[in-house]
Amino acid sequence: MDFLAQVDPRVNFWATQPGSVEMWLKILVGLVISAGAIFALIKMPTRGRRPVVMAFTFLCGLFYVLLWIWPSPLNRKPDEIARSPAEGVSFLLADTLPIVATITNILVAILLGLGVYSLIRLHGGRIIKRHADRGFSVVLLVSMLTITVFGYLDWGMRTFGDKEGKLLDIANWGFVNLGADLLFDGLLQQMDSAMFSMIAFFILSAAYRAFRIRSVESTVLMASALILMVSLLSAVVVVWNGNVTNLAAAMNVPLANPSIGEAGALNFLKISNIASWVTSFLQTPALRAVDFGIGLGALAMGLRLWLGLEKGGVSV
Amino acid sequence: MTPEKPTFFEKIQNVDKRILYLILIVLTTIPLFPMFSSIVLPNEPAPHSQAFYYQLMSVPEGKTVFIQSDWTLSTRGENAGHIESLLRTVMSKKLKFAIYTVADPQAPGVYRKYIQSVNAERKRAGMKEYKQWEDYVDLSYFPNAEGTLNAIGSDVRKIFNKRVKDPASGKDRLVFESPVLKDVVKVGDVGLYVVITASNSFDRTVERLSDKTKVVVMCTGVIGPSTLPFFQSGQIKGASIGLKGAVDVEYMMKYGLNYPDSTGKIKVPWSGKEELKADPVVEGMTIARGSLYFMSFHAAIALLILAVTVGNIGMFMARRKKA
Amino acid sequence: MTQSQIDLFNAIKITCGVLATLGLYSVLYKETKFFRFFEHVFLGLAAGYAIVALWKETLYPTWWLKMTGVMNEGVMAEPAYWVYIILLPIGLLGYFVFSKKHNWLSRIPIGIILGLWAGQQVQIWWQTNGPQIYSSMQPVIPTETTSFFKPITTGAGFTPERIAEINAQIWPSQAINNFIFVVTLLAAFTYFVYSIELKTPVLKGFNKLGRWMLMIGFGAIFGSTVMARFALVIDRMYYLWFEWLESIMRVFGR
Numbered sequence: 003m004d005f006l007a008q009v010d011p012r013v014n015f016w017a018t019q020p021g022s023v024e025m026w027l028k029i030l031v032g033l034v035i036s037a038g039a040i041f042a043l044i045k046m047p048t049r050g051r052r053p054v055v056m057a058f059t060f061l062c063g064l065f066y067v068l069l070w071i072w073p074s075p076l077n078r079k080p081d082e083i084a085r086s087p088a089e090g091v092s093f094l095l096a097d098t099l100p101i102v103a104t105i106t107n108i109l110v111a112i113l114l115g116l117g118v119y120s121l122i123r124l125h126g127g128r129i130i131k132r133h134a135d136r137g138f139s140v141v142l143l144v145s146m147l148t149i150t151v152f153g154y155l156d157w158g159m160r161t162f163g164d165k166e167g168k169l170l171d172i173a174n175w176g177f178v179n180l181g182a183d184l185l186f187d188g189l190l191q192q193m194d195s196a197m198f199s200m201i202a203f204f205i206l207s208a209a210y211r212a213f214r215i216r217s218v219e220s221t222v223l224m225a226s227a228l229i230l231m232v233s234l235l236s237a238v239v240v241v242w243n244g245n246v247t248n249l250a251a252a253m254n255v256p257l258a259n260p261s262i263g264e265a266g267a268l269n270f271l272k273i274s275n276i277a278s279w280v281t282s283f284l285q286t287p288a289l290r291a292v293d294f295g296i297g298l299g300a301l302a303m304g305l306r307l308w309l310g311l312e313k314g315g316v317s318v
Numbered sequence: 319m320t321p322e323k324p325t326f327f328e329k330i331q332n333v334d335k336r337i338l339y340l341i342l343i344v345l346t347t348i349p350l351f352p353m354f355s356s357i358v359l360p361n362e363p364a365p366h367s368q369a370f371y372y373q374l375m376s377v378p379e380g381k382t383v384f385i386q387s388d389w390t391l392s393t394r395g396e397n398a399g400h401i402e403s404l405l406r407t408v409m410s411k412k413l414k415f416a417i418y419t420v421a422d423p424q425a426p427g428v429y430r431k432y433i434q435s436v437n438a439e440r441k442r443a444g445m446k447e448y449k450q451w452e453d454y455v456d457l458s459y460f461p462n463a464e465g466t467l468n469a470i471g472s473d474v475r476k477i478f479n480k481r482v483k484d485p486a487s488g489k490d491r492l493v494f495e496s497p498v499l500k501d502v503v504k505v506g507d508v509g510l511y512v513v514i515t516a517s518n519s520f521d522r523t524v525e526r527l528s529d530k531t532k533v534v535v536m537c538t539g540v541i542g543p544s545t546l547p548f549f550q551s552g553q554i555k556g557a558s559i560g561l562k563g564a565v566d567v568e569y570m571m572k573y574g575l576n577y578p579d580s581t582g583k584i585k586v587p588w589s590g591k592e593e594l595k596a597d598p599v600v601e602g603m604t605i606a607r608g609s610l611y612f613m614s615f616h617a618a619i620a621l622l623i624l625a626v627t628v629g630n631i632g633m634f635m636a637r638r639k640k641a
Numbered sequence: 642m643t644q645s646q647i648d649l650f651n652a653i654k655i656t657c658g659v660l661a662t663l664g665l666y667s668v669l670y671k672e673t674k675f676f677r678f679f680e681h682v683f684l685g686l687a688a689g690y691a692i693v694a695l696w697k698e699t700l701y702p703t704w705w706l707k708m709t710g711v712m713n714e715g716v717m718a719e720p721a722y723w724v725y726i727i728l729l730p731i732g733l734l735g736y737f738v739f740s741k742k743h744n745w746l747s748r749i750p751i752g753i754i755l756g757l758w759a760g761q762q763v764q765i766w767w768q769t770n771g772p773q774i775y776s777s778m779q780p781v782i783p784t785e786t787t788s789f790f791k792p793i794t795t796g797a798g799f800t801p802e803r804i805a806e807i808n809a810q811i812w813p814s815q816a817i818n819n820f821i822f823v824v825t826l827l828a829a830f831t832y833f834v835y836s837i838e839l840k841t842p843v844l845k846g847f848n849k850l851g852r853w854m855l856m857i858g859f860g861a862i863f864g865s866t867v868m869a870r871f872a873l874v875i876d877r878m879y880y881l882w883f884e885w886l887e888s889i890m891r892v893f894g895r
Contacts, residue, residue, distance in 0.1 A: 017720035020710025028723035029708065036730035044743055055748045059756035066760030074472060100477055103465020104703040105728065106757050109750050111461075111699040112732025114691060121688055138681040145685025146692075153693030167483065172650075173642045184654050187391075190686040191424070192658035192880070194392040196665045197683070199877045202618075202870035203669055206342055207335035209867075210625035214633050219856045224626070226860025227867075231623065234562045234868055235616050240360040274362050281546065281861065283822045288858030290547040290773055291829030291851075297770050304762030307755050339669050346871070347878045395876030396869060423698030461699045464761055481718070490713060525765045528772075539869030543861045551776035553769075560865060561872040611875045618871040 056310035063308035065102055069095050121146075149185045156182035226280065233277030243272045325639060331632035338625065345621055349613035358605055359612055363575075366549050367566035368588045370534050370556030371575055373510060374407055375596035381509035382414045382502055384531075386523060387429040388421035393516035393538050399564030399608035400514050400536035401429060405436045407571060409448055410601045413509065414498040416478070418457035420466045421519040426458045445601055451484050455498045463519055467526040474505045505531045512536065520545065520554075528553040536563065561615055564608030572605055574598035645892075652888040659885045662877060704728060777826055779819035785810035829854040 018025040046054065068091075075092050084090035125139035133139070155178045160169050168174045175183070215221050233239060250268040269275055306312040324332070349355065363371070377383060385404070389397040408415055417433070419425035433454070437447045448454055457480055460466040469477035478499070481490040493499050502508060505527060513520045514536045521544070527533060528548070532555050535545050539560030548554045558567050573585040575596035588594060598604070642650070664679030710721030731750050738747040791812040794804045811819075831844075832851035839845050 013717075013720060016724055017722055018710070020712050020717055020719070020721045022721075025709065025721045025723055029726045032723060032726040033730070036727050040730055040734065040746070043746060043749075051745045055745070055752045058749055059752040059759070062753050062756030063760030066757065067763055069468075070764040096472055099465070099472060100469050102757065103462050103469050103477075104707075106465065106754050107461035107699055108704045108728050109732045109735075109754055111695040111704075112729065113735040113750060114695050116735060116738065118688060118692055135677075138677055141678060142681040142685040142688075145682045146689035149686050149689035150692050153690065153697070157693065157697045172647055175642065180650060184650075184657060185686060186690065187427075188654035188657045189661050189682070190690055191391040193661045193665060193679070193683040193686070194390070195394060195873065195880075196662040196877060198392045199395075199870065199873035200665065200669065202867075202874040203339050203342065205867055205870055206622055206625060207338055209622055210333070210335075210338060210629050211331075213626045213629065215630055219852060222853050223856040223860045223863070226857040227863045228623065228626075228860075230861050230864030231619050231867060234864070235619055236361040236562070236565070236612075237359045237616055239362055243362065278365065279818075280857070282550070283818050284825055284854065284857045285543065285861040286546050286550050287777070287822050287826035288829045288854045289543055289861070290550075290777065291826050291832075292855070292858060293544070293547060293773070294770060294830055295833040297766050301762050301766040304759035308759035336670060342874065343878065346875045347882055350875070350879055350883060393869075393873065395872035395874075398876075423694045459698050461703055464758075468761075481713070490718075521769070525769045529768065539865040539867075539872065542865045542869075543858070547773055551773045553772050560868045561875075562868060611872060611879070614875040614878070615868070615871055618875065619867070622867060622871075 052310075059310060060308060062105075063304075065095070065098070067308075069099065149182075149190070152178060152182040152185055226285065229273075229277050229280055230285075233273055239273050243274055246271045325636060327632045327635040327639065329632075330628055331636065338621075342618060342621060345617040346614040349617055350610070354613055355610050357613065358609055359616070361565055361569045363566035363570055363586055364559070364562065365589070366546065366557040366559065367563050368556075368570070368575055368586070368591075369549070370536070370558045370563075371567055371570040372588070372591075372594055372596045373532060373534050373556045374404070374512075375411070375575070377411065377413055377509035379412050380414070382416060382498055382507075383408060384505070384508050384511045385415050385417040385429075386420060386511070386513045386515070386519070387417055387425055388419050388513065388515040388517060388519040389538075390422050390424045390428050390516075395611065396538045396561050396564060397514055397516060397536070398432065399561065399568070399606070399611070400558060401432045402436060402607055403564060403567045403571060403604075404512060404514065404536065405433060406439075406602050406604070406606075407567075407599050409436065409440065409445075410599045415454045416457055416493070416498055416502075417454065418460060420460045420463040420522075421515065421517055423459050423461075426456070430456065440602060443602060449485070451482060451486075451496050451498070453498065455482055455493050455496055457482075457493065463522050464526075467522055470505050471526050471530050474502065510534060515541070517541070518544075524548050524553050534558075536567075561608060561611055565612050568605050568608045570596065571599040648888070648891045652892045655880075655885050655888045659881055662881060777823070779822050780811045781816050781820040781823060783811050783813040783816040785812055788812065790814045824850075825854045825857075827851075829858070 013019055018028060043054065072092055072095060073088070075089065075096055078093070078096070082093075084093050122143070125142050127133075128139040129136045129143075159176075159178060169179060213220075213224060215224060246268055253268070303312070385408075387401060389401075417429055419429070433448070433456075441447050450456060457478060460477070466477060475494055478493055480493055482493055482496070483489070484491045484496070494502070505511070508531060511523070511527060511531045511533045512535075513523050513533065516538045518541060520533075520535045520537060520541070523533060533553070534556040535548075535554050536558040537545060537560070539562075542557070542559035542563075545554060545557045545559065549557050558564065570586055573579070575586050575594075576584055576588050576592060577586070577595060577597060578584050661679055661682070664675060665683070667673060667679075668676040704725055706719070707722050708725035710717065711719040731753065734746045735750045736747070737743045737745075740746075789812070791810075791814060792807055794807055799807070828847055828851035830851070831847055832855060834848075839848050
């Protein structure tokens with residue numbers, strides 16, 4: 003069962019010589035067969051649609067479930083042959099994993115075109131219908147086209163036209179490379195960063211206007227946030243803790259760490275100890291409970307999708 | 319009937335938000351000036367930062383470290399400090415590293431810039447630069463984080479079957495022939511697995527690799543709290559969270575952990591783990607970007623706390639006056 | 642390019658970045674056409690980059706090169722696995738979403754993606770949460786009651802054996818800490834129970850306690866998020882004021 007073996011580079015039915023006529027012929031045959039399959043699916047009666055989609059979903063999910071529950075090979079040597087059918091299945095699963103790992107990404111990348119098409123349709127429509135803000139749509143489409151052109155040209159130059167790697171040094175860049183770098187590093191990355199950072203301003207004004215002690219819950223939330231924020235201000239923490247330590251020394255009270263159960267009356271006044279205790283015994287279990295809830299929900303949803311139990315999910 | 323004039327307390331609840339924005343901009347900019355930025359604020363590293371630094375400094379010299387760098391320039395404020403301090407520590411300890419990303423195709427361009435800048439810094443200081451193939455390998459981008467991480471856990475040599483240029487021969491060779499990866503057969507053979515991220519890619523790493531190797535995380539503050547349950551359960555061995563985490567690591571790079579200075583005083587004690595020690599980093603920069611931003615950070619947080627306090631005082635006093 | 646040309650390019654690049662940043666920041670004052678211009682530039686660049694990245698970073702290395710193989714100086718480095726071609730029609734099935742009659746075909750690639758995701762959830766759930774469930778089972782009954790608090794071992798001059806003995810016991814203060822941990826976890830967890838009606842005062846009280854505990858967790862998230870966002874603002878200020886000035890000075894200050 004090594005028909006999908008990736009480790010073996012020998013030319014066989016599934017692996018051909020790159021650039022050969024045989025390769026292109028097999029690709030063409032594969033396309034024709036796929037087209038035939040799609041035609042058959044189009045002609046499929048309505049009753050058969052749900053089982054087809056469910057079958058695809060189930061088989062794909064089965065791979066990872068089998069990968070988890072089937073014994074995995076230990077200390078497998080590169081040319082080792084399976085000694086039993088069970089070991090053969092484990093070898094097949096291990097060999098197929100890198101291929102399956104990329105399937106999702108390839109499919110998602112192909113489907114990304116849907117989003118791009120929607121964007122072009124929306125803004126193209128605004129330009130054609132002479133919408134009031136069509137100027138901005140022109141700006142959007144021109145920016146999109148510019149970075150696409152520069153991006154592909156730059157990639158093409160680096161991949162096919164620069165075997166020695168000269169373009170790794172900025173001194174060897176031409177107009178296209180400079181343009182691509184300006185658009186990406188100079189504009190896109192900086193604007194991305196600016197958009198993320200603007201949230202800080204909104205947090206500040208929202209906290210100022212809306213963060214009010216009106217109920218027990220909001221008080222608890224604010225107290226927890228304040229304790230954490232003050233514990234991040236190390237200058238304040240060190241000075242405060244230093245004063246507590248000096249007071250403890252003056253009163254002859256020993257140093258201790260309440261987070262590990264040690265006592266020292268005055269050490270409960272240290273901000274770092276309070277923050278550490280709140281983090282360890284209140285915040286961590288609360289966040290863990292949220293993670294458990296989300297995990298159980300994801301598990302339940304995953305099982306329902308995999309087994310086709312979800313009405314109105316993937317199935318028709 | 320003339321409308322009531324707003325009282326002082328009602329006015330302080332309704333300060334124009336643009337004034338707040340301007341104050342924030344001024345308070346975050348002034349401490350960046352050289353006269354302020356050279357001041358090193360005293361610090362008490364958090365327990366999870368201490369654990370992170372201890373794990374990093376415990377890796378034996380010459381061992382390989384995997385660095386999964388999943389961030390881009392949009393979170394430069396925190397992650398740049400992380401990667402710079404990590405690279406400085408790794409290079410000063412003469413550890414080898416393999417660096418790659420599973421989350422963002424923009425990430426390789428970003429981490430390459432920082433490897434170049436730390437190398438340039440080392441060159442200016444007369445220290446040995448790190449060279450590809452001999453000291454580190456750049457494995458670039460792996461699409462599909464879940465599948466890639468599963469594959470790293472089951473057979474790292476199969477998924478990392480890339481070719482990079484060997485400078486000695488000028489030919490492209492498989493990365494596992496390089497001095498960096500020749501002794502790595504499975505992911506458990508690496509000294510440490512470091513995830514630098516601004517997204518939940520560390521979740522996926524922990525899900526798939528935490529039982530196979532030692533994982534530590536350097537992440538932004540947004541996802542920081544979600545690392546703490548994993549730290550508490552031992553699934554990750556340490557975490558450097560946000561700007562404070564970057565400052566903690568830089569501070570420990572300078573002063574060590576449970577490390578006595580020349581006067582015998584321990585500047586950074588690790589409560590409950592007094593027997594575990596980590597040395598300071600002896601060569602290269604230690605206090606850097608994180609500490610540069612830290613004073614501005616103090617000013618910004620103080621402004622937020624003041625704004626919330628003023629708003630609440632205004633609300634209470636206005637209510638009292640009405641009553 | 643000479644070094645001065647490189648410096649000039651960097652100065653132009655950073656200046657463009659500064660203008661774009663200020664353009665986006667102008668919304669903090671007022672939403673104007675100036676902001677909307679930069680907003681649409683940003684959206685266009687992001688969409689365009691996604692088009693480039695999907696081929697350059699995803700389809701080309703993981704699909705095209707796998708399908709057509711790799712030659713290295715005339716020698717086959719990677720064979721051509723032609724069967725990868727079937728992923729293209731499967732992916733293109735997604736475009737049937739625009740067809741009124743055949744849009745069910747678009748569910749096939751979505752089903753494959755979700756099936757792969759769903760299959761991993763079983764493994765992921767246990768590997769993520771198993772150790773956390775285990776570590777949540779904290780001892781709540783003390784094993785040593787000679788002292789309420791755990792004796793301080795730091796600098797106390799105890800022998801290593803005595804320190805190990807002290808650390809091996811659960812002291813009442815630790816048991817209380819652990820009890821608080823477990824109660825917090827269970828209370829916050831029961832907040833997500835929607836399948837049964839909470840009738841009794843005990844259950845209702847526990848549910849309320851869970852809500853408060855969740856507020857503590859959200860307070861932590863708020864504090865951390867604030868740190869993250871302010872760090873980004875500080876970085877932008879550094880970029881706007883210092884990196885830009887430095888790049889300009891490098892051009893003129895030689």
